[in-house]
Amino acid sequence: MLAIGLVVPPAVCALLALLRDSFDNANAALVLAVVIVGVAAFGQRSAGVLAAVSSAVWFDFFLTVPYNRFTIDSRDDIETTILLVVIGVAVSEIAIWGRRQQARASRHRGYLDGVITTSQAVATxxxxxxxxxxxxxxxxxxxxxxxxxxxxxxxxxxxxxxxxxxxxxxxxxxxxxxxxxxxxxxxxxxxxxxxxxxxxxxxxxxxxxxxxxxxxxxxxxxxxxxxxxxxxxxxxx
Missing domain, CATH: 3.30.450.40 (GAF domain)
Structure with a gap:
């Protein structure tokens, strides 16, 4: 998952760069947010954060003026880059929490099954x-x-x-x-x-x-x- 979080964002940004004349940065940021959510959904914090940072870095490189440089001149683009990182961290934490809750619910179902099985053994x-x-x-x-x-x-x-x-x-x-x-x-x-x-x-x-x-x-x-x-x-x- 770490490799995916590192590699997928620059690939997506490179593809979006081909459409940047007809595709504004707000929409590009939404696409990258989807990528971050997809990586973070697996519940690995480091992968989600890495995807967020990677998305922000390559968003800067491919999609902000001046292009193909790690420099941002627009205040709006700076805010969008920061938001990508914030979204990535937040979504990663939410995904981890959700997977923990799912695991807890699964364990509790297992415990209940154990009690039911024991009750059935007593009844028989x-x-x-x-x-x-x-x-x-x-x-x-x-x-x-x-x-x-x-x-x-x-x-x-x-x-x-x-x-x-x-x-x-x-x-x-x-x-x-x-x-x-x-x-x-x-x-x-x-x-x-x-x-x-x-x-x-x-x-x-x-x-x-x-x-x-x-x-x-x-x-x-x-x-x-x-x-x-x-x-x-x-x-x-």
């Missing part, structure tokens, strides 16, 4: 161990952590806790997961509870890298654990 009355193994795999992906293990029983420890509201606490202190990540020096407990009764807990490990699941991801993790709790309440181990 399959093996509880198979359900636990399935949820362990889902938790690893959703939270972006190294591993998960399940421990039965209602014992609580002083380990960090992933709570039903999605917060993570160590004792009475709420951890800033989005900023600092999940603890890497201890397992995080995700209680498996139903109707106020703890049936077990998932122990979450994020030891080799910093995982920063957002609040929605952590709430999905809680929902998955609740599915296991419901299964343990109605099915034998």
């Amino acid at each position: 009355g399959g093996s509880t161990q198979d359900l636990i193994d399935h949820v362990r795999a889902e938790l690893t992906v959703v939270l972006g952590i190294d591993g998960v293990k399940f421990v039965a029983g209602n014992n609580r420890t002083s380990a960090p806790q992933l709570n039903p509201d999605g917060t993570v606490t160590r004792g009475s202190h709420i951890l800033k997961v989005e900023r600092d990540g999940l603890p890497t020096n201890a397992e995080i407990e995700l209680p498996v509870q139903h109707a106020g009764r703890i049936r077990g807990r998932f122990l979450l490990t994020a030891a080799t890298h910093i995982a920063r699941p957002d609040l929605d991801q952590r709430r999905v993790a809680v929902a998955l654990a609740d599915q296991v709790a419901a299964a343990l309440t109605t099915q034998p181990h």
Whole structure:
């Protein structure tokens, strides 16, 4: 994409130069703006900015008086050149934001699919161990952590806790997961509870890298654990 952002604008400007007697600079700038938008739409900031700068430079060279020189005599052409750069930067940022939102929506659909699949497994009355193994795999992906293990029983420890509201606490202190990540020096407990009764807990490990699941991801993790709790309440181990 960087090569496209660098090469396409001068090629377009050279073609427009052949029509400059019948094609004013305002229309030429609009054509270049379309080129910049096309490059920036791929969501790569550097390519969009490069296309904007390249468009401005070659707009100056081919389409402003004096022609074929990197000099601009007209105030209007100076303003148009500056606008090309501004448009390029702005469109690049908008394109990047849009692609991030699209990626986020896609991830959330994936998380929802995981919860639905788990609910279906509970409804069909399959093996509880198979359900636990399935949820362990889902938790690893959703939270972006190294591993998960399940421990039965209602014992609580002083380990960090992933709570039903999605917060993570160590004792009475709420951890800033989005900023600092999940603890890497201890397992995080995700209680498996139903109707106020703890049936077990998932122990979450994020030891080799910093995982920063957002609040929605952590709430999905809680929902998955609740599915296991419901299964343990109605099915034998």
